[in-house]
Amino acid sequence: MAHSSSSSSSSCTGSWKARCFPCYNGERGAGINVCNVPDDLLPSLGATAAQHQSAPNRLRKYLVWPYDPRYKVWETFLILLVVYSAWICPLEFAFTRYLPRAPFVVDDVVNGFFAVDIVLTFFVPYVDKKSYLVVDDPKKIALRYLSTWFIFDVCSTVPFHSINHLFNKHGLGFRFLNVLRLWRLRRVSSLFARLEKDIRFSYAVIRCTKLISVTLFAVHCAGCINYLIADRYPNPARTWIGAVMPDFREDGLWERYVTCLYWSITTMTTTGYGDLHAQNAREMLFGISYMLFNLWLTAYLIGNMTNLVVHSTGRTRDFRDMIQAASDFSARNQLPRQIEEQMLNHICLRFKAEGLKQQETLEILPRAMRSSISLYLFYPVVHGAYLFKGVSSSFIQQLVTEMVAEYFAPKEDIILQNEYPSDLHLLVTGEVDIVVFLDGTEQVYGKATEGGLLGEIGVLCNKPQTFTFRTIKLSQVLRISRPKLMDIIQENAEDGEIIRINLQQVNV
Secondary structure (H helix, E strand, O other): OOOEEOOOOHHHHHHHHHHHOOOOOOOOOOOOOOOOOOHHHOOOOOOHHHHHOOOHHHOOOOOOOOOOHHHHHHHHHHHHHHHHHHHHHHHHHHHHHHOOOHHHHHHHHHHHHHHHHHHHHOOOOEEOOOOOOEEOOHHHHHHHHHOOOHHHHHHOOOOHHHHHHHOOOOOHHHHHHHHHHHHHHHHHHHHHHHHHHOOOOOHHHHHHHHHHHHHHHHHHHHHHHHHHHHHOOOOHHHOOOOOOOOOHHHOOHHHHHHHHHHHHHHHHOOOOOOOOOOOOHHHHHHHHHHHHHHHHHHHHHHHHHHHHHHHHHHHHHHHHHHHHHHHHHHHHHOOOHHHHHHHHHHHHHHHHHHHHOHHHHHHOOOHHHHHHHHHHHHHHHHHOOHHHOOOOHHHHHHHHHOOEEEEEOOOOEEEOOOOOOOEEEEEEEOOEEEEEEEOOEEEEEEEEOOOOEEOHHHHHHOOOOOOEEEEOOOEEEEEEEHHHHHHHHHHOHHHHHHHHHHHHHHOO
16 A cells, blocks of 8 residues: 655644744734744753753843844844945955045944944853853853954954044055954854744745855955056056056046956956956966955855755655656556556655655654644544544544544555555545455445545454545545554543444444
8 A cells, every 4th residue: 555644734734833833922812923942042951951041031230131132133233234344345445545535434433333232242141152051240251252252343343444544644554454344244144144044034045145145245355456456556557457448547436346346257257358357467466366266166156056956956856766766667567557557646646745844844843742733633523533423532632643644646545455454544635435346346335525434344343344445536544553543442441332332323
């Protein structure tokens, strides 16, 4: 017998989520929110964990809970400022002499926000990586921050351009110091790492966004650096941009910036039209370095995109291979057409059921949670079966929690005539033909519809099955093994007597 396991039809999943897994902000019924437990807040095993577990309502005075929604808003705001810094920093590095005063004023304001964040960090508890407990001791918080990222955060916040302007210096030294602001990009890296684990967002979309962001940032930086090399070269005519734009310093800032991006993209993609190319040794050295970097970046992009494509198409490839193997098996062994169709239909149905990942989802849940889901989905169906009319509610609950839902494709045999009665089946959806073999021919004895039991006489009387049960259309069936069923009946003697009476009344 071929069958495909799953938990239930996909139409039921939305309803049981609302009833079995509510995560409420406030009172019951206020609404459902995704419960995202922070990766670093899982407590250690054992009873001692509860004694040391910190919570927002037990924080020391003046401390800020790191998972407070307001602090998350602050972090998101800083991410936006980091994106701005990532764009303006290389631009200022290359075009300092040609930019108006406004961007530098904005830089000072942005630096002010990050200075506030430096101060705020001294009041934010952290999770110890060894004990996985929240540390809210101000001294330990300060010591940890001072010994890790404090120096880098301060250096990336100092307004070096304003200091440069104050002393009327225009050398490269202050420009390089100003580039320290790119240290803030670590926040973006952490953001993408969190979003990739956030079930509210598509992993493929987040991953592609990250790859595109890395590519655009590399193009932007390379274009700005190459312009700086040309701008500071003694002979402007012997530069990559001066060869095609003799008075490039007099051209608009936007036109020069677009030209830099054009050169960077054509070099990264190895297109190389030849209209913009290195004219001196400095540009050649940078071009060599940039192309070597592009080898690594291209491998990184291709590797990540390949993983995404393989992940999305791997199941389909395995499915087609299995279909081909089943067809070859049928042809090699000269199986009847009916059996071959059942094999192929079973494989197709299994592929669709596995795509829903319903059974895998249930298997990772605790038993009590699986039981509550089964009760919500199947209790009315089992309670409505004729064999269980009048039995106690506790008997139905025990029965339902031991049942497994399965899908059967059209024209697939669920039970064979004269087969040993190993399982009791209950038809949830679909339609089944009751077939009997007489004198070597098949005859349809009747039909079973939704809510009907299949093979109950053979299971309860412990004798070979009298009929073959074959699906007419796609059907969902609940199955419980005979040993489990008999154990539940023996534990509930009164309900067992009711079941015996129900069976006799229907089969008189």
